[in-house]
Amino acid sequence: MAVVEQVEREAEFAYRGLRGWLETVAAMGQLRTIQGAGADEEIGAAADVLQHHEGAPAVLFEEIPGYEPGFRILVNALGALDRIALTLGLPTGRSKLETADAWRRRIKDLKPLPPREVSDGPVMENVRRGAEVDMTVFPAPRWHPGDGGRYIGTGSFDITRDPDDGWVNLGTYRVMLHDATRLGYYISPGKHGRLHRQKYFDAGQPCPVAMVFGSDPLLFLASCTEIPYGVSEYEWVGAIRGEPLEVIPGPVTGLPIPADAEIAVEGYASPTERLPEGPFGEWTGYYASATRDEPVLHVHALYHRHRPILLGEPPGQPPDEQARYRAVLRSALLRDELEKAGIPDVVGAWQHEAGGSRLFTVVAIRQRYPGHARQALHVAAQCRAGAYAGRYTIVVDEDIDPSNLEEVIWALCTRSDPATSIDIIQRSWSTPLDPRIPPDQKARNDFTNSRALIDATRPWEWRDRFPPVNVPPAPQRRAALQRWAHLLEPPR
Numbered sequence: 171m172a173v174v175e176q177v178e179r180e181a182e183f184a185y186r187g188l189r190g191w192l193e194t195v196a197a198m199g200q201l202r203t204i205q206g207a208g209a210d211e212e213i214g215a216a217a218d219v220l221q222h223h224e225g226a227p228a229v230l231f232e233e234i235p236g237y238e239p240g241f242r243i244l245v246n247a248l249g250a251l252d253r254i255a256l257t258l259g260l261p262t263g264r265s266k267l268e269t270a271d272a273w274r275r276r277i278k279d280l281k282p283l284p285p286r287e288v289s290d291g292p293v294m295e296n297v298r299r300g301a302e303v304d305m306t307v308f309p310a311p312r313w314h315p316g317d318g319g320r321y322i323g324t325g326s327f328d329i330t331r332d333p334d335d336g337w338v339n340l341g342t343y344r345v346m347l348h349d350a351t352r353l354g355y356y357i358s359p360g361k362h363g364r365l366h367r368q369k370y371f372d373a374g375q376p377c378p379v380a381m382v383f384g385s386d387p388l389l390f391l392a393s394c395t396e397i398p399y400g401v402s403e404y405e406w407v408g409a410i411r412g413e414p415l416e417v418i419p420g421p422v423t424g425l426p427i428p429a430d431a432e433i434a435v436e437g438y439a440s441p442t443e444r445l446p447e448g449p450f451g452e453w454t455g456y457y458a459s460a461t462r463d464e465p466v467l468h469v470h471a472l473y474h475r476h477r478p479i480l481l482g483e484p485p486g487q488p489p490d491e492q493a494r495y496r497a498v499l500r501s502a503l504l505r506d507e508l509e510k511a512g513i514p515d516v517v518g519a520w521q522h523e524a525g526g527s528r529l530f531t532v533v534a535i536r537q538r539y540p541g542h543a544r545q546a547l548h549v550a551a552q553c554r555a556g557a558y559a560g561r562y563t564i565v566v567d568e569d570i571d572p573s574n575l576e577e578v579i580w581a582l583c584t585r586s587d588p589a590t591s592i593d594i595i596q597r598s599w600s601t602p603l604d605p606r607i608p609p610d611q612k613a614r615n616d617f618t619n620s621r622a623l624i625d626a627t628r629p630w631e632w633r634d635r636f637p638p639v640n641v642p643p644a645p646q647r648r649a650a651l652q653r654w655a656h657l658l659e660p661p662r
C-alpha cells in the first residue's frame with residue numbers, strides 16, 4: 171500500500187474565511203451558481219444528487235423564491251477530495267489515504283493557539299436584537315421529504331462554555347427552526363456541547379449558547395470532528411492555521427463569535443422547556459430518532475453579513491458528502507489516538523464511508539507480538555475517534571490498504587475464522603440515531619449497542635506458514651502496469 175514517507179511541509183492555506191474559500195474554489199472551476207431553486211424541496215433534492223456523485227461541484231443557490239435575493243445557501247462544499255484537501259491546507263491531487271495521513275502528521279502535537287478578541291467584524295454588518303430578531307428570513311431548506319421541519323443548522327456549530335473551567339467548545343449539532351426566535355437543537359448524549367448544557371441545567375440555570383450558520387469551512391470541519399475533551403476547537407484551528415482566529419465577544423452572552431461568520435445568533439436555552447424536534451434524515455441513512463422533545467434556544471440577538479451564505483451540510487444515505495470528509499479527518503484522528511495509546515506499528519486506519527465513517531472501522535498493523543492485533547482492535551473500537559456509534563472494527567495486516575473496501579473484505583474472507591476471530595463488546599456508546607437499537611430499548615433511554623471486533627490478520631502463531639499471496643511483488647506489479655497500460659485504455 172502507498173505510504174507517503176516524506177515529511178509534509180507546513181500546511182498552506184490558499185484561502186481565508188468562507189468568502190475567500192469560494193473565490194479559490196471558483197478559480198479551480200468547481201463552483202456553480204444557481205438562481206431560482208426553492209427551499210421547500212428543490213434544494214434538498216439537488217443536494218442529495220450532488221453529494222451522491224463523488225467529485226460533483228459545490229453549488230451556491232441564490233435568488234431563492236420567497237426570500238431576499240441575496241440570501242444564499244452553499245451545498246456540497248466538501249463533496250470532492252481536492253476541496254477537502256484545500257480546506258485543510260493540504261496539497262491536492264493525492265489519494266484519500268495519503269490526504270488523511272498528511273492530516274495526521276499535521277494535527278500531531280499541536281500547541282493550542284487561543285483566538286484574538288476584536289470588537290467588530292463583518293458578522294456585525296447587520297444586527298437585530300430582541301423583538302427585531304427573525305430567523306425565518308433565512309432560506310432554511312426542508313432537506314429530506316420526511317423532515318419534521320426546516321433545518322437552518324446542518325453546516326453550523328454551537329459555541330458553549332464549560333461553567334466550571336471556562337473551556338469553550340464548538341460542536342456541530344442539527345438545528346431546526348421553530349419560529350422567528352426559537353430554535354430546536356439536538357445533541358447526542360456524551361457530546362461536549364451536551365455535557366456543557368447539562369451542567370447548567372443540573373444547576374437549574376439557562377444555558378448560554380451562540381450558534382454560527384456559515385463560516386470558515388475549516389472551523390466547521392473542526393466542529394464536527396472528535397477533537398479531544400477539554401480542547402477548544404478555536405485553539406485547535408488557530409494552531410493549524412498558525413495564526414489566532416479573530417472572535418468578537420457576544421454582546422449578550424460573552425461567548426466568542428467568529429468575526430467573519432456569515433450568520434450568528436446568541437441566546438439562552440431554558441432547563442425546563444422542550445419542544446418536539448425531528449424527525450430528520452440522518453447520517454445513518456434513516457430517520458432514526460423520530461420526533462423527540464428537545465431543548466430550545468431563545469434567540470436574543472441575530473448578526474449577519476450582507477448577502478449571507480448559509481452553509482448546508484445535510485446528511486444522506488452513506489456514502490455521502492459528510493462520510494467522505496469525515497473519513498479523512500476521523501481516520502487521521504483514529505490513527506493518532508492509536509499511537510498515543512501506545513499501539514506500535516499501526517500503518518493505516520480508515521473509517522469507511524459506506525458506514526457513515528463511524529460504523530465500519532479498519533486498522534492495518536505490522537504484527538509484532540502475540541496479542542498485538544486484539545490490542546489494536548479493542549483500542550480502535552473504544553478510543554474517542556472510534557467509540558461513538560461504531561459497529562464493526564476490523565484489523566488487517568500491513569499488506570492490506572485499509573481504505574480499500576475490496577482488499578479489506580478479501581482479508582476478512584481469507585484470514586479470519588468466525589469461530590475464533592470475533593470478540594463482542596456489549597453496551598457500548600451509541601446514539602438515539604442508531605437504527606438497530608430496538609424501539610423498547612430506546613424507550614428506556616438505553617442508547618448502547620454491541621460491537622464486533624474482527625481479527626482478519628494472519629494468525630500470529632503460524633503466520634510464517636500461512637499460504638503465500640499469489641500476486642506479483644509490488645515493484646514487479648508496478649512495472650507490469652506501466653508496460654501494459656495501453657491494454658487498459660479503451661480502443662480508439
Ligand SMILES: Cc1cc2nc3c(=O)[nH]c(=O)nc-3n(C[C@H](O)[C@H](O)[C@H](O)COP(=O)(O)O)c2cc1C
Nearest residue numbers: 341342343344356357358361362363394395396483
Ligand atoms: C453535518 C453534520 C451534522 C451533525 N449533526 C449532529 C447532531 O445533530 N447532533 C449531534 O450530537 N452530533 C451531530 N454531528 C456530529 C458532531 O458534530 C460531532 O460528533 C462532533 O465531534 C461534536 O463536537 P464535540 O466533539 O465538541 O461534541 C453532526 C456532524 C455533521 C458533520
Ligand SMILES: [Mn+2]
Nearest residue numbers: 339340362397
Ligand atoms: Mn469538542
